[in-house]
Amino acid sequence: xxxxTTEELIxxxxxxxxxxxxxxxxxxxxxxxxxxxxPWVAAVVFIxxxxxxxxxxxxxxxxxxxxxxxxxxxxxxxxxxxxASVPGRPRWEHFLPLLPLAVWLGxxxxxxxxxxxxxxxxxxxxxxxxxxxxxxxMIGLVPAVVIAIMILRAAPITPxxxxxxxxxxxxxxxxAALRLFHPEDTSLMVLVxxxxxxxxxxxIAALMGRTVLRWPSAPQP
Amino acid sequence: xxxxxxVENPDARLGGLMRAAQTGDQAAYAQLxxxxxxxxxxxxxxxxxxxLEPDDVVQDVLMxxxxxxxxxxxxxxxxxxxxxIARHRLVDAYRxxxxxxxxxxxxxxxxxxxxxxxxxxxxxxxxxxxxxxxxIAALPAGQRQAVELLKLxxxxxxxxxxxxxxxxxxxxxxxxxxxKTLRQRLVPAPSEAERLDDD
Numbered sequence: 001x002x003x004x005t006t007e008e009l010i011x012x013x014x015x016x017x018x019x020x021x022x023x024x025x026x027x028x029x030x031x032x033x034x035x036x037x038x039p040w041v042a043a044v045v046f047i048x049x050x051x052x053x054x055x056x057x058x059x060x061x062x063x064x065x066x067x068x069x070x071x072x073x074x075x076x077x078x079x080x081x082x083x084a085s086v087p088g089r090p091r092w093e094h095f096l097p098l099l100p101l102a103v104w105l106g107x108x109x110x111x112x113x114x115x116x117x118x119x120x121x122x123x124x125x126x127x128x129x130x131x132x133x134x135x136x137x138m139i140g141l142v143p144a145v146v147i148a149i150m151i152l153r154a155a156p157i158t159p160x161x162x163x164x165x166x167x168x169x170x171x172x173x174x175x176a177a178l179r180l181f182h183p184e185d186t187s188l189m190v191l192v193x194x195x196x197x198x199x200x201x202x203x204i205a206a207l208m209g210r211t212v213l214r215w216p217s218a219p220q221p
Numbered sequence: 222x223x224x225x226x227x228v229e230n231p232d233a234r235l236g237g238l239m240r241a242a243q244t245g246d247q248a249a250y251a252q253l254x255x256x257x258x259x260x261x262x263x264x265x266x267x268x269x270x271x272x273l274e275p276d277d278v279v280q281d282v283l284m285x286x287x288x289x290x291x292x293x294x295x296x297x298x299x300x301x302x303x304x305x306i307a308r309h310r311l312v313d314a315y316r317x318x319x320x321x322x323x324x325x326x327x328x329x330x331x332x333x334x335x336x337x338x339x340x341x342x343x344x345x346x347x348x349x350x351x352x353x354x355x356x357i358a359a360l361p362a363g364q365r366q367a368v369e370l371l372k373l374x375x376x377x378x379x380x381x382x383x384x385x386x387x388x389x390x391x392x393x394x395x396x397x398x399x400x401k402t403l404r405q406r407l408v409p410a411p412s413e414a415e416r417l418d419d420d
Binding site for chain 1: 288386
């Protein structure tokens with residue numbers, strides 16, 4: 001039975017090997033992703049309308065730290081997902097978003113403690129706030145699609161991790177944007193409904209990673 | 222080709238060849254693939270078991286490398302990039318193998334399939350491998366290649382597209398026609414009595 005020998009395969013692959021456009025660095029790709037995502041995020045915030053007390057919030061250091069940490073989590077997660085979609089890069093890069101994520105969750109946790117000390121048990125009342133889920137999904141939709149397309153142009157060698165990081169990127173950006181128009185500042189509510197939604201999406205993305213982020217076919221020369 | 226051939230460090234040499242290949246230097250690319258084989262083999266061969274053929278995995282790694290050669294960053298070492306692809310394809314090969322094994326059932330003897338005589342005649346005998354080999358060799362070139370890649374080597378359509386240079390649509394048509402021709406040549410038409418029996 002005639003089989004293609006490795007030498008024949010090499011000759012065929014070499015005969016098809018035209019010039020290729022090299023993948024940009026993860027930093028550059030993160031900047032591209034942000035540039036493509038921001039107009040959509042800004043449009044959603046604009047349509048929903050900025051919260052009336054935004055000026056007061058901007059003067060609150062804890063609120064600012066939460067915002068910056070959520071945004072940094074999104075950016076670092078995007079960079080980590082771009083790193084993770086290139087073979088042979090060091091594994092520690094997967095953990096890039098851990099520090100801003102710890103700051104984000106830590107600030108929310110600290111807020112919960114402060115609310116409890118100030119208001120007692122009533123400060124930790126959990127109400128239903130289903131608005132967060134569709135809002136985060138809507139804001140994160142375009143960033144998620146853009147990052148998925150960009151990752152598919154690379155080589156998603158660890159699809160579950162890469163998909164989880166990509167979802168964290170879109171979710172972090174969406175959570176930061178949500179605070180600009182959704183007047184919900186009780187730390188426990190933010191922790192459960194906003195951060196919780198983001199982590200739910202991260203989990204779903206990780207489970208779907210292997211299906212969505214498949215190894216690319218050969219780019220046509 | 223660049224003057225990369227004079228570089229002493231094997232990793233730098235391979236990285237240089239890949240840099241040239243990314244700009245469209247086919248000779249450098251062929252050289253890179255040839256020189257990558259021992260490295261790939263060193264990674265996959267000791268880990269191949271359960272019926273996995275190291276040569277098949279090596280070829281799969283070469284095709285994967287081809288598909289993602291634009292992801293190699295020329296400022297980084299080449300070997301970790303290649304090793305990561307090799308390990309990824311090895312795991313994938315095991316996954317494919319596991320899927321096949323999962324769907325196979327070992328039985329001491331083939332059970333009777335249908336009451337119709339000719340149905341059992343098809344499935345009950347192993348057939349003549351030499352006859353099949355001759356029948357495949359007699360197929361038109363395109364059909365033969367499609368059957369070999371998709372049916373015998375069990376490549377995916379995308380992989381077969383890379384190897385053969387045929388489009389996915391053309392491969393589908395060619396393999397369908399090839400199998401149809403083989404069936405016509407190898408499976409005798411049922412006799413009138415068997416057809417009546419079937420009805």
